[in-house]
Amino acid sequence: MKSLMTGNEAIARGAWEAGVRFATAYPGTPSTEILENIAGYDEIRSQWSVNEKTALETALGGSIAGARTICAMKHVGLNVAADPLFSSAYMGVNAGLVIVTADDPGCHSSQNEQDNRNYAKAAKLPLIEPSNSQEALDFVKVAFELSEAYSTPVLFRITTRLAHGKSVVTVGRRVDVKPREYVRDTSRFVLMPAQARARHGVLEDRLIQLEDWACTTRLNRVEWGSRKLGIITSGIAYHYAHEVFGEDASYLKLGMSYPFPKKLVEDFAAQVDRLVVIEELDPFIEDAVRAMGIEAEGKAIIPRLGELDSAIIAEAFEKADSKSPPPEDVTGRPPMFCAGCPHRGVFYELGKLPVTITGDIGCYTLGSLPPFAATETCICMGASISAGLGFQKVFNMLNPADPKRTIAVIGDSTFYHSGMTGLLDAVYNDVGLITIILDNRITAMTGHQENPGSGYNLSGQSAPQARPEEIAKALGVERVTTVNPYDLTEVKKALDNALADPHPSVIVSRAPCALLKREAVRRPPYFVDQDACRKCKACLKVACPALYVEDGEVHIDNASCVGCGVCAQVCRFGAINQTEKTGEN
C-alpha cells in the first residue's frame, strides 16, 4: 500500500521492518519524530535518553548485548556523542547498529549547519544517505545488513528536507531477526591501548572491504542520460539536480558515499564530457573526487551555505529561464513567546538587570530578541551554565571589588542534558553564578517530548520525576529558590536575593508550557479598561501575541489570552483586568 511518509516516519518504519528491537535518542529538530514514530511499534523498546552521548552509549550496549538497535539525533547531537562514536568504530557491533544523524542545512532550528558526513570519514564509519522517504525506508534495512556483515555501526545521514518532507512510500513486512548471543570478548570491547592498537588495524582493513562493497551496492547507481554533463550527487541534492537537468545529464547517485566508491567514480568520470559534483554544504564528495586526480567542478559554482533548491542549481549552470522578481520587503515575523508562556515574566525582569545573561538551547533563546534583549550568548546545549561560570570567574578576576554578575538561563530538559555537570563545576570552584532553571515540565521547543522531570517516558508510562531543586542541592548549591514565573514580584525578589549572595545559587522557575494541555492552567482572559488606560503602552514590553494595537488603543484578544496576568502586573494604572475573578481571592 502506498502512503505519504516523512523521512523520519520512513526511517522508523524501515527500522521496524529490519527487525530492530531497541531504539534510543535525545530529541532534536529535525530528528525528533524518528523515535516518536518508533515508540508506536510494540516490538521495539524505545527510550528518550538524557542526552545524545548516553543515547549512543546505551544503543551500543544494546547492540553488543544482541539486539538490532537504532539511535537518532540531530547533527549537533552527534558532537555530544562523538566520544562513543569513535570508540564504536573500533569495537564494531554484535547485532546491527545504525546511528541516524539529521543535519540542518539552512539552520532552520539549529545553531550551525555542520555537515556530518565529515564524521563518517573522521570516525571511519560507512555513510548512507537517502534522497527521499522510500529510500530512507529501504536504505535503513540495507544499513542493518551492512552493519552486521562488516561488524560496524553505520552512520545514516539525512537532512531537514528529508526528515520533514513527505513523499510516497510502499511499505514492506517486518523480518523477525533473532537476537544474537552476546559473548564476552575483551579484545574488542575493552579498548585498552593494546587492544585499541589492534582494533585500529581491523578498522582500516574493514574500510578497504567496505569500499569494495560501496562499488557494487545498489545504493550507488548510475543513470545515463546525455553524456555531455555528468553529475555526481547524493541525498536531497539529487532531486534538485534531476529536476533541473532530467535526461540532459547523466548521474552518479551516491547512496553510500563513504568509504568512497573510487572505481565507480573513475568509470563514470571517464564517460562524461563535463563532471560536476552537486551536494549541499561541504565539498565532501568533490574533495574525494579531486583526491583521485580527477578534475571536477563543484563548490566553484554550487553554494556551500544553506540549502540548495532547483533554482540555485539552474542559476549555477546559467540555465535559469528568467530571474524571478525580488521578494517584497515586508515587516519581519520572528518567532516569539506564545501567549501565556511562562518564560515571559522571567525575561521581562531579566531584561531590566545590569548583568550578563548566558542563554541556552530552547524556546527561551528568544529572550535575546527585543523587547527583552536579555540573553547574550547561546552556544550549545548546557553552555549557559559553564560559559556563565567562565564569565563570572573573569568578571571576578578583573574587578574583584564589584564584579558584574552573570545569570545563566537554562530549560529543564537542557539542564538534565548537560547543565548539571556545569553546575557542579560552579559549586566545586565556588563561583557566584546565578542559574535560572526554566522548568516548564516538558521538552517544549522540539514539540513536547517527555524528559526526566516530566513524570512520563517516551511510551507515555509514568516515570520517576527528577526535581531540579533536589539535583541542585545534591550538587552542593545552598541557595535554591522556587518561583512562580507569572508573579513578577516573586521573580524579582528571588533575583535580588541571589544577586546579594556571592556563592552559586539556583532559581527554579516552575510553570508548565502554556501549550502543554495536561498541565497548563487556563484562567479567565484579561481585558484593557480603555477609560483607565493612559496609552503608555508599557504593557507591549511583555511582547505577548494576545495584545494588539488598534487605532492607538491596546486590546487583548480574548481567544488567545490564557489569563497569565503578566501584562496586568506591568500596567501602573490598573487598566488591565481579568474578565471574571477565579474566586480564590
Added chain:
Amino acid sequence: MANTTSIMLAGVGGQGTILASRILAQLLLDKGYDVKMSEVHGMAQRGGSVTTQVRYGEQVDAPTIAPGQADFILSFEAMEAARTAHFLKPGGTIIANTRRIPSLPILIGKEEYPDDIDERLAERGIDVRWVDAYSIAEELGNTRVENVVLLGAFSTVLPFTEGAWKKAIAQVVPPRHVELNVVAFQRGSRLT
C-alpha cells in the same frame, strides 16, 4: 519536472497550515499522483512565518518550490501573502485570507502593519482572491477551523470533486472533528 504543480501554503505558526496541507496531500495521493510535501518544524512554529510546500504530478523531483515556481499560493494571513509572493510563477494565483496577525515588531510598536498589501500585489500583476475565512470560522463557533475554510476556498482552483476532498478530510482529521471540518470546507468553497 514540467508537469509538476506546485502549491505553497503560507501562514503564521499555530494557524494550522500543516493540517491543511496534509489534507491536500492526502487528496492528491488518493488521486494517484506522486506527491512531495515539505514543512518546517521547530522554533519557527512559535508565532513565526511558516510555509508548507506541496508538489504533485506524475513524478515529482524537488520537494521544495523555488522562487517563481509556485502555481498557487494559499496564504493564511495578509502580510504572509506579500512575503511569499515572489514564489508565484507568472500567471499564478494567490488565494489569501484577509486575517491580519501583527508580528512582534508591530506588537511592540516598532513598526506598523502594512496597509498597502493589495496594491503591492496588484503592482506585481498578481491575481489575488481575498477571502475572510476567520469570520466564517467564528460563525461556525470554532476559529481553529479557519484553516479548513481556507482550504475550501482554495479547492475551487483545483480540478477535484467535493467528494474527494471530503474523503481526504475524513482520513486526516480526528473522527470527532470531521463533521465540523467538512462544513467549514463547504462554507469556504462558496467564497471563491
